[in-house]
Amino acid sequence: MSLLEIRNLKVEFDTAKGPFKALDGVDYTVDAGEVLAIVGESGSGKSVAMLATMGLLPDSATIAADKMEFEGLDLQTLSARDRRRVIGKDISMIFQEPIASLNPCFTVGFQLGETLKAHTDLRGKKVKTRVLELMHAVGLPDPEGRFNAFPHQMSGGQCQRVMIAMAIACSPKLLIADEPTTALDVTIQKQILDLLVQLQRDSGMGLIMITHDMGVVAETADRVIVQYKGRKMEEADVLSLFERPQNPYTKALLSALPENATGDRLPTVSDFAEAGGF
Structure with missing residues (x-):
């Protein structure tokens, strides 16, 4: 049984127009100890899918799925109270903007401690001891x-480390990282990615990495x-995807990488779309 299994997920928003x-029938599965990357350009529905899983979409969103289970637990029928017991403890998420995700009115130690108090029996000095352990980790x-x-x-990289500490505080079984290095410089990006992968390998948790x-x-x-545009174009193991992409959109993404340049101008996704590739 997969750690997380989602079938035919659809998300629709009510707008003025x-x-x-936003999502049109996508499927996701991830196993314990596995790193699943969800890739695509901005607006392809990557973050929406994970926010729907976490139950964090606004009331204007209509969510439907044939199946949305975490370790056999039906996430669609959970009460708000039961969902709060799962979200933040067994399933955690690191958001794109660490500064925006942290409360500016409270210290980082206090905010990390609140996570522990909400999901564990730790209290008093034991909370601070655990917080310091997480900050060191x-x-x-x-x-x-x-x-x-x-x-x-604190710097952006330090705030992102606080967010990671908060996400792993309760030893989650599944960690969702939504563009965790977007706002960071290249050197810090590498450090954060290495940290996430090391934490995943050490704990054996499932990791979903959302990225473009x-x-x-x-x-x-x-x-x-x-x-692409709320639909799944292709799914493969990482080696097969890079060596033998099957879908025209995947080929377009890979062709647009600088190292694959063959002329004076890099091809764009639009070039492939205009040619009728997808």
């Missing part, structure tokens, strides 16, 4: 000094799902 279909310099720091007193960066996919993933 009428209904907008994600490579934050001077955990004692950073414990009472506010988010604005094919380099990240090549370095981290076991299996890849390629999305």
Whole structure:
């Protein structure tokens, strides 16, 4: 049995211009110990799918699926109370913008401690001890000094490490990383990716990596799902995808990589679409 299994997921938003279909019947599965990359350009529905899984979409969204199960637990029929017991503990998510995800009015130590209090029996000094352990585990310099720091007193990379510490605080079985390196410089990106992969290997949890960066996919993933306009174009193991892409959209993505340039101008996805590729 898969750790997470989603079948025929559809998401539609009510807008001023009428209904907008963000996802149109996509399937996802991920096993314990596996790294699944979901790749595609902005607007392809990558984040929407995971937010739907987490139950974090606004009321304007209509969500339907033939199946949405985590370890056999039906996520569609869970009460709000039962969902809160699962989300944040067994399933955690790292969001795109760490600064926007942290509360500016509270110290990072306090915010990490609140996660532990919500999902574990730790209290008092044991909470602070565990928070410092987590800060050390994600490579934050001077955990004692950073414990009472506010988010604005830390760099983007340090805030992202706090978000990772928060996500792994309760030893989740599934971690969703939504563009975890988008706002970071190249050096910090590599450190964060290495950290996520190391944490995944050490704990054996499932990891879903949402990205538009094919380099990240090549370095981290076991299996890849390629999305375009809310639909799944292709699914394959990472080696097969790069060596033998089957779908025209996948071929377009790979052809647009700088290392695959063959002339003065890189082809774009639009070139393939205009040629009738998809």
